[in-house]
Amino acid sequence: MTGADIVLEAVGEPNRRRLLELLHLHQESTVSELVDASGLNQPQVSKHLKVLATAMLVAVRADGRHRHYRLDGTGLQVAHDWFASFEDVWQSRFDTLDELVSTQPNPIPAEEQLP
Amino acid sequence: MTGADIVLEAVGEPNRRRLLELLHLHQESTVSELVDASGLNQPQVSKHLKVLATAMLVAVRADGRHRHYRLDGTGLQVAHDWFASFEDVWQSRFDTLDELVSTQPNPIPAEEQLP
DNA sequence: ACTATATATTCCTCGCTGGGAATGCAATAC
DNA sequence: GTATTGCATTCCCAGCGAGGAATATATAGT
Numbered sequence A, B: 001m002t003g004a005d006i007v008l009e010a011v012g013e014p015n016r017r018r019l020l021e022l023l024h025l026h027q028e029s030t031v032s033e034l035v036d037a038s039g040l041n042q043p044q045v046s047k048h049l050k051v052l053a054t055a056m057l058v059a060v061r062a063d064g065r066h067r068h069y070r071l072d073g074t075g076l077q078v079a080h081d082w083f084a085s086f087e088d089v090w091q092s093r094f095d096t097l098d099e100l101v102s103t104q105p106n107p108i109p110a111e112e113q114l115p
Numbered sequence C: 001a002c003t004a005t006a007t008a009t010t011c012c013t014c015g016c017t018g019g020g021a022a023t024g025c026a027a028t029a030c
Numbered sequence D: 001g002t003a004t005t006g007c008a009t010t011c012c013c014a015g016c017g018a019g020g021a022a023t024a025t026a027t028a029g030t
Helices: A004-011 A014-025 A030-037 A042-054 A071-082 A087-091 A095-103 B003-013 B014-025 B030-040 B042-054 B073-084 B088-091 B095-103
Strands: A059-063 A067-071 B058-063 B066-071
Touching: A004 A014, A004 A042, A004 A071, A004 B003, A004 B014, A014 A030, A014 A042, A014 A059, A014 A067, A014 B003, A030 A042, A030 A067, A042 A059, A042 A095, A042 B066, A071 B073, A071 B088, A087 B073, A095 B066, B003 B014, B003 B042, B003 B073, B014 B030, B014 B042, B014 B066, B030 B066
Parallel strands: none
Antiparallel strands: A059 A067, B058 B066
């Protein structure tokens, strides 16, 4: 079991996605900067960041009384790979056409199959 | 605004992810088949499928009193693209190294910077 | 020492949502 | 026609989780 459950449940929350997007713009951000940028108050930002950290979506770097948060590729890649496993669903956009082709092995020289 | 919010919130639920994975194995499934395969009871499956349908993650095909559900690439691709926009985060795996390089333009001939 | 700043944590509350049971509603079977 | 099957919908309830206020903790500044 990959941590996909924890990751996708963490990303299910809108404000947490906003924090991820903010962290994507500015490489690193302190909690205060995220508070100003997100409009949330400080306790909520800290709590959301905690959830994101346990999902390995963000990483922390302590610096004095500041804590610099940055994105962590680990969790992000887990989520990305989970959706990537469904790529075949939309990459075959010829839904009904594909079924037709796969059931008819040789479309052009069809006479060869006849006795 | 893309429907990413609706999609990612729909996928945040574990049982809904199970339904998506089940639909990925069997190309199409009726509600009864999903009930048997998932262990959930019928009303829950119907409700979860409704959420997935409004997120354009599944599509329905009516056939008599049966309803065949299949994956819909629309919502899946939206979610995939949202995570793909973060690809740069994990594709540069040399996190600390990158910082070093970007702050020191000429790594080898360092003496040139000295007075 | 005291004060102020930065962040985390606790407590409480409230709204939302998933789960369960019952019901509604078509469509097939008899 | 009635009965039955397949699915959707409604109702209610319990629990979880996000939000807010207050508090705790630590570090820097004076």
